[in-house]
Amino acid sequence: MDEIDRNILVALQENGAAGLAELAKVAGLSVSATAERVKRLEERATIRGWRADLDPNAVGCTLLAFVFVGLRPGQDEHFHRAMRRLEAVLECHAVTGPWSYLLKLRLADLRALELFVAEHIRGLPAVERSETLVALASAKETAILPVAPADEED
C-alpha cells in the first residue's frame, strides 16, 4: 500500500463510478496497471464493496438519533444480535464512559423513534436503561475515510 494506492482510494471514495481511464490519470499509471491495483485492493478487502450513496431524506429517513444504552451484565451477545437485525440501527458501538453502548438510528420521524426505542431497545430484557439524543441539524455527515494517517490536517 503506497502513495498511489492511497490516491486511488481517495478517488474511489469520492466517485466510485469513475472509469479506469479517469482513475489512471489520478494514479499516474496506465489503465491496466490501475485495474490491477483496484483488483488487489478488493482482494485484500481494503475495498469492502461498492455502494450507492443515498439521500436519507429521499428514502424517508428524516430523523437521526443517538441512543445510549446501559446493559445488564452478561447480555452483550444477545444485544448484539438484536441490534444487527434492526435496519434502523445503523451503528452499535461499545463505548467508554457511564454507558455500555452508543447506537446511531435513522427513522422516519419522532413518533417512529419513540415507538422504536420503546419496543426494540427498552423493550429488551437485556437493557437496563437508555437515553436518547435527537440530531437537530447536521453540519457534516460523510462515510469518506481519511486514507493517509490523518496526523496532518491542514
Added chain:
Amino acid sequence: MDEIDRNILVALQENGAAGLAELAKVAGLSVSATAERVKRLEERATIRGWRADLDPNAVGCTLLAFVFVGLRPGQDEHFHRAMRRLEAVLECHAVTGPWSYLLKLRLADLRALELFVAEHIRGLPAVERSETLVALASAKETAILPVAPADEED
C-alpha cells in the same frame, strides 16, 4: 417512487457494482426500464453518488471516537466551517441535551486522538468544553439505510 424503486435502492446499497442485467432481475423489469429508473434516481439525487466502501483498519483509521462539544454563543457558523475542513471528523450534528454538538471521529490511535482533540477541537476559541468517548468495539456499523419507512422491523 414505488416498490420497484425501493427494491433497486436496496440492491444498489448492498452492491453498487451490480450490472444492469442483475439489477433488472431484482426489479422484475427489462434492462432498459431498469436503466431508466436508476438514471432517474440519480437525477432526482435520491442516489447522491457511488462510493467504494473501505475497511477503516486497512487505511489506518483504527480508532473510532465520539466527542461532545459545548459551544460559546454565536460561534456555530465558525465551528461548522472548521469541522467541515477536518477529514478526521466524519460527522458533526447539533443534538438535544446538555451538549451543543456530537462529533464522530476516525483516527489512527489514542495518541492521535489526544493530539487532534487538543489542537482542533479544544483549541478552537468557539469551543467552551468537550467530552470524549472512545469506541471499544463495534457490533454493527453500516451506511445502508432502510428504504422502506422502517415501522415494520421484523
Added chain:
DNA sequence: AATGAAAGTGATACTGG
C-alpha cells in the same frame, strides 16, 4: 510491476411495439 494493444463484455441510445 507497468505498458500498449487486442479482444470480449456490458452500458447507453434508439427504434418500433
Added chain:
DNA sequence: CCAGTATCACTTTCATT
C-alpha cells in the same frame, strides 16, 4: 414498459519490457 439492435466505452487479458 418491453424487445431488439447498433454503437460506444470500458473492462480484461496477454505479450512484452
